[in-house]
Amino acid sequence: MREGGDAPGPSLWPIGFAIGVACLLVGLVISWIVAAIGAALAIAFGLLWAREVTREVRGEVPEIEPETRAVADEAAPLSGDGAAPLPLYTRSRFLEATTIGLGAAIGAVVTLPVLGFMVLPSFTHISEHDVDLGPLDNFPEGEFVIATFLENPSIGEVSRRTAFVRYNGPDSSNQPSFTILYSRCVHLGCPVQPNGPIDEKAKQQFRNVELRPVLAQSFGCPCHGGQYNSEGNRTAGPPVRSMDRFEYSIKNGHLVLGSLYAVGNVTGNGAAAKITKYPWSSPGTHVNGIEAWLYPIVPSQVTGG
Ligand code: FES
Structure with missing residues (x-):
């Protein structure tokens, strides 16, 4: 669980991954050395990101006891002090989603122009004739x-x-x-x-x-x-x-x-x-x-x- 004071802070791995992908794409245009550095960054940060995202899945599965429910004599109140608490988005989950969204936005801003420059010349090339x-x-x-x-x-x-x-x-x-x-x-x-x-x-x-x-x-x-x-x-x-x-x-x-x-x-x-x-x-x-x-x-x- 990530709720409460023990929840980890927002991850920076998506941003590192986006920067690595951007370096890779820019490197494909200007230099294989830059492309290699970008690929290494993307792989490293991608693995760290995947490791973090799957941490809960990879953790030990706790023993689950059969669910039991007490039968209420009367219907539970729908509101007031006795109402069931509604699920809330915690601060850490909000920051995590914001970080991922920001990383994706930065990646898109950096990579889309590069992709455009790489792809568009193929469509603007004027054929030559002997x-x-x-x-x-x-x-x-x-x-x-x-x-x-x-x-x-x-x-x-x-x-x-x-x-x-x-x-x-x-x-x-x-x-x-x-x-x-x-x-x-x-x-x-x-x-x-x-x-x-x-x-x-x-x-x-x-x-x-x-x-x-x-x-x-x-x-x-x-x-x-x-x-x-x-x-x-x-x-x-x-x-x-x-x-x-x-x-x-x-x-x-x-x-x-x-x-x-x-x-x-x-x-x-x-x-x-x-x-x-x-x-x-x-x-x-x-x-x-x-x-x-x-x-x-x-x-x-x-x-x-
Ligand atoms: S010197 Fe500028 S176009 Fe030729």
């Missing part, structure tokens, strides 16, 4: 060509994209090497522009792809002054990483764009460049360094921004 940019001859070695195309012609102009494509010559395995930068600024998503004149007279059209050579070896963003070099590395301004790039393949002598990926940094140039690749992430998201650990998720990731 895009044929035409014959390799369209891309002179060492020069950038602005390629403007519809990523998904079935949805029209809303899928129009721009990439800066440079043929680097053959790589170490004698395969054609390309640098293909996505024009979307990795600060807040404005359209990055080449820092040089566009040769409109040399413009070409391949199906719905427009190709315009440009005399530029760096790029700038008109919104907040972000600057990138010829490999897409940030050289000035607020962008948080290097320019995103497209995967590519060569099919039947044509250059075909694949998926986007994020870039932490590029060392070296052209065909010899060493690229730190990451899964594509929305503008404003750090993909490497301490910032990626401190800011694992930004709101624009769940809005497709």
Whole structure:
């Protein structure tokens, strides 16, 4: 029995369990070490909580004597001094229920946003389509060509994209090497522009792809002054990483764009460049360094921004 002065105080195990679950969920997003600590906390506090809750069940079962009742000569009064006492909720039971409810509320407040950030991107992901940019001859070695195309012609102009494509010559395995930068600024998503004149007279059209050579070896963003070099590395301004790039393949002598990926940094140039690749992430998201650990998720990731 928990009534009276011997009743134990409210338990803190549910709160510890909720904190452990929250750590586990956050850790699944940012770091396996945090996830492991969260799992250990959740298991430890969960066991302690279960042990406490089942204490009465696990206790020795007292011998129960047959119930006997004296037959009253007259009906017992329903009220007044002789009335049977009504069952009451004791203070300790109230505090126990409050503690459990508070722990559940804290757990929900912490875990629901994390679950939302984990699950929603699956529903906001925009499918990508391979895009044929035409014959390799369209891309002179060492020069950038602005390629403007519809990523998904079935949805029209809303899928129009721009990439800066440079043929680097053959790589170490004698395969054609390309640098293909996505024009979307990795600060807040404005359209990055080449820092040089566009040769409109040399413009070409391949199906719905427009190709315009440009005399530029760096790029700038008109919104907040972000600057990138010829490999897409940030050289000035607020962008948080290097320019995103497209995967590519060569099919039947044509250059075909694949998926986007994020870039932490590029060392070296052209065909010899060493690229730190990451899964594509929305503008404003750090993909490497301490910032990626401190800011694992930004709101624009769940809005497709
Ligand atoms: S959006 Fe490009 S610098 Fe801000």
